Amino acid sequence: MIRPYTAEDRPALEDFLMHQHIFARLNEQSVEMFRDENVADFEADGTVSLIIREDGRVVAIADLLKRHPVDGSLWLGLFIVDETLHGTGLAQTLYEQVEEEYMHPYQTEFRLGVLPHNVRARRFWERNGYVYEKDSITNKGLRVHVLKKRLIRPE
Structure with a gap:
């Protein structure tokens, strides 16, 4: 079940x-x-933070910035699936739900x-329609590859 984070x-x-030792x-x-x-x-203002639970335990989290102050697009700031569940297909299912809802x-x-050295994550995002846009530096000083996905809505 996906729902907004609360205190x-x-x-x-x-x-x-x-x-999440691998991600750390x-x-x-x-x-x-x-x-x-x-x-x-x-817990910061300005984002939509999501907790994803199965059988009462947190199995994934996501953090969204609905409208970036510079480019106006939605940024997926964080998407982490429990590392014990990698390779099970759960990340794909959960990402599709987060994107849709x-x-x-x-x-x-x-x-x-x-992150440039996170090849597995980059492949995941590219399979989900994201394409490389540019390199950038995060507000925390990390170099990242910015990936972008543009939806075409039916008229």
């Missing part, structure tokens, strides 16, 4: 993030640093940043 979700979010390592952070940074992002209603153009 009551914080313990479950913290626990989920503490088990990709970001060159300890799991504690990774947890603290992402909890702060989830939380992205399509707001924009026709989506962007996200992928």
Whole structure:
């Protein structure tokens, strides 16, 4: 079940993030640093933060910026599926639901940043219709490949 994050979700979010060793390592952070940074992002104003649960446990999270202040597009700032579920097809199913329910209603153009050394993630996003747009530096000083997806809405 996908739903917006609330303050009551914080313990479950913290626990989920503490088990994402691969993603923390990709970001060159300890799991504690990774947890603290992402909890702060989830609780910041201006984003739609989503918790995705199955059988009561958090299996994935997503964080959306509906309207970027510079380019006006929707940015998928974070999409993490529990690393124990990688390769099961769950990420694909969940991304399709997030896009349909939380992205399509707001924009026709989506962007996200992928770390250059995260080849597996880049392949995932390209399979979902994203194409390379440019290199950029995040507000946290990380170099990323910006990928973009443009929807064509039926008239």
